[in-house]
Amino acid sequence: EPEVTQTPSHQVTQMGQEVILRCVPISNHLYFYWYRQILGQKVEFLVSFYNNEISEKSEIFDDQFSVERPDGSNFTLKIRSTKLEDSAMYFCASRTPRGTQYFGPGTRLLVL
Amino acid sequence: AQKITQTQPGMFVQEKEAVTLDCTYDTSDQSYGLFWYKQPSSGEMIFLIYQGSYDEQNATEGRYSLNFQKARKSANLVISASQLGDSAMYFCAMREGYEAGGTSYGKLTFGQGTILTVHP
Numbered sequence: 001e002p003e004v005t006q007t008p009s010h011q012v013t014q015m016g017q018e019v020i021l022r023c024v025p026i027s028n029h030l031y032f033y034w035y036r037q038i039l040g041q042k043v044e045f046l047v048s049f050y051n052n053e054i055s056e057k058s059e060i061f062d063d064q065f066s067v068e069r070p071d072g073s074n075f076t077l078k079i080r081s082t083k084l085e086d087s088a089m090y091f092c093a094s095r096t097p098r099g100t101q102y103f104g105p106g107t108r109l110l111v112l
Numbered sequence: 113a114q115k116i117t118q119t120q121p122g123m124f125v126q127e128k129e130a131v132t133l134d135c136t137y138d139t140s141d142q143s144y145g146l147f148w149y150k151q152p153s154s155g156e157m158i159f160l161i162y163q164g165s166y167d168e169q170n171a172t173e174g175r176y177s178l179n180f181q182k183a184r185k186s187a188n189l190v191i192s193a194s195q196l197g198d199s200a201m202y203f204c205a206m207r208e209g210y211e212a213g214g215t216s217y218g219k220l221t222f223g224q225g226t227i228l229t230v231h232p
Contacts, residue, residue, distance in 0.1 A: 033219065042225060043205075043220075045220060048219050093157075093220075098162075099162070099207055099218055100159060101218070103157035103159070105155070105156045106155050106157070
């Protein structure tokens with residue numbers, strides 16, 4: 001059964017460093033999302049992406065964040081200069097035509 | 113106001129019994145979707161079940177069913193015949209504004225979650 005994959009599973013970085021989180025959505029899906037979950041809290045929407053552009057973003061998704069679909073399979077989230085409060089689990093999701101979102105296993109980011 | 117409210121921070125159930133996890137939602141949209149996800153301790157988010165606002169029948173997927181009461185704006189998850197492997201965090205989520213000017217966005221808004229513990 002096709003699934004969303006994410007790499008790396010864990011990332012430790014120093015404050016101020018750039019990180020790139022990678023996702024491979026399900027191949028025939030057209031809509032992609034990033035969410036984050038700070039430890040012990042609920043899942044929060046960051047950004048949605050369709051037709052090679054951002055379709056919606058939350059107030060969390062400020063200028064430090066960017067997304068890209070560099071080729072036909074990968075979907076990346078870049079955090080330009082990480083802050084301590086960026087430590088969280090980051091989930092990528094892709095969506096069926098009917099609207100069901102399937103999540104990847106997540107990347108656990110720790111900013112020191 | 114919270115868009116998704118899960119009032120039960122924790123629930124306990126005996127193995128093989130049924131359990132209901134509560135979810136109420138708030139939206140003024142006519143077209144929306146409701147989802148339940150399971151998050152085990154390993155952290156991944158596993159899709160369980162979906163209910164569209166126009167679906168006339170309550171959704172069912174194996175041991176999971178969704179008790180959808182549109183007038184009360186509730187979408188409770190019922191797990192029948194609980195198993196030890198059902199112990200996890202469960203999130204209710206809503207998708208609003210499925211079609212907006214011809215462009216579908218589809219972001220999900222999540223509740224705070226309910227931790228379910230299944231006792232042997």
